[in-house]
Amino acid sequence: MITVMGAGAFGTALAVSLSRNGPVRLWAHDARHVEAMQRTGQNERRLPGVPLPTNITFCAGLETFSSEDTVLLAVPMQRLRGVLEGHRGVLSQARLVACCKGMELSTGKGPVQIVQEICHAATPAILTGPSFAADIAKGLPTALTLACADVRAGEALQQALTTPNLRIYRTSDTIGAELGGALKNVMAIGAGVVMGAALGDSARAALMTRGFAEMTRMAVALGAEPETLAGLSGFGDLVLTCTSEQSRNYRFGLSLGRNEAFDPSVTVEGAATARAVHEKAQALGLEMPITTAITGLISGELQVDQAMDMLLSRPLKEE
Known part of the structure; x- marks a missing residue:
């Protein structure tokens, strides 16, 4: 199961694209946002006009989460630490793929470094590259980089995250990938x-x-x-x-x-x-x-x- 944490425009677009491969869970921190998406079948707040496929489920908690899940962290860079600390217990051993780009203002660290610091036993990776939410949600094609220091885990993530409109290239250079973004x-x-x-x-x-x-x-x-x-x-x-x-x-x-x-x-x-x-x-x-x-x-x-x-x-x- 793939879980996308972050129901902003980019997280929602990723969920739409990945739902072409199978069921996806989309997490939002605001329960009212979750209810609105369930009711309207759209993310009117962040990605209006894009129908959300029926095999996307919505949640504001991770009660049904499994440590075997792949989690895409599509939250703003400056909020990543707080999200990880708030869900450290359930995320501690998951495959965590950062989908945010930037450098933490308070520490100068990138997303992979923050994942490693907070969730020691997790498998950290980053998905980055030329990608606008509106294009991805429409099914328009692009190519992205998936960086993971664990080569086997990177190969598995590459297979899991490739969709009809997202071509994924793989590297083990997480430092270069997160700094480029x-x-x-x-x-x-x-x-x-x-x-x-x-x-x-x-x-x-x-x-x-x-x-x-x-x-x-x-x-x-x-x-x-x-x-x-x-x-x-x-x-x-x-x-x-x-x-x-x-x-x-x-x-x-x-x-x-x-x-x-x-x-x-x-x-x-x-x-x-x-x-x-x-x-x-x-x-x-x-x-x-x-x-x-x-x-x-x-x-x-x-x-x-x-x-x-x-x-x-x-x-x-x-x-």
């Missing part, structure tokens, strides 16, 4: 700023390219394989989120570039991640000027013209 959110904010400030497509392409260099620099410094960053979890997701308004991080950047208010109810994982990445880069002595500029824009310490001047006036060097 986290760092691209920061760069997506920067790309949105560029376009919101009408700096042009050429500037966006330059930011994406140099941003990818920063992503790879930090990931390799933390033990990742550079090939992982060049794959779906890094470069693939970077391209998607830097070029589409379906990305909340990109839309947030657009609002910064236009000097407009942004809906505070919308989760923007890259905002907290930018601060965490900036702090980690400083601790490691890594030069990450784009991340520094984006962090300054988010905090309000920099204006767009100041950030642009800061980046363009850096010393010239070889690529």
Whole structure:
């Protein structure tokens, strides 16, 4: 049995896609949300207009959970620790697949690291790559990376999570996969700023390219394989989120570039991640000027013209 914890747009879309393979359980922390989905056959709160197949069951508790279940953790990155701690007893030995992207602000840790810290006996993995909830829910095709250090468990998860519209590639490099998903959110904010400030497509392409260099620099410094960053979890997701308004991080950047208010109810994982990445880069002595500029824009310490001047006036060097 596959359980998806998190009835946001992405968790719901994953449940819809996975239900094509068999029964799926969709967990939401709010019992009223569960009742509404049961009554309407839709997740009107988070993914309106998408019918939920009848072989998806809904729950606000895990009373019927088995330790043999595969659990997809589709909760916001900054809430992952609390969800795991609140359900540590039933999740302690499960196969736990993180589906959130980012870096915990308070610790600088990624989702796999947090799973390992809280659920010691669990098998941790991460599912990441270019994927918008609306596309997945419609059955549109994409390819994702499944990273699991346990090769046999990774092979089993690859089989279980592949669906007619989701092609899953496998790696054992969990560090690279989780950092690719986290760092691209920061760069997506920067790309949105560029376009919101009408700096042009050429500037966006330059930011994406140099941003990818920063992503790879930090990931390799933390033990990742550079090939992982060049794959779906890094470069693939970077391209998607830097070029589409379906990305909340990109839309947030657009609002910064236009000097407009942004809906505070919308989760923007890259905002907290930018601060965490900036702090980690400083601790490691890594030069990450784009991340520094984006962090300054988010905090309000920099204006767009100041950030642009800061980046363009850096010393010239070889690529």
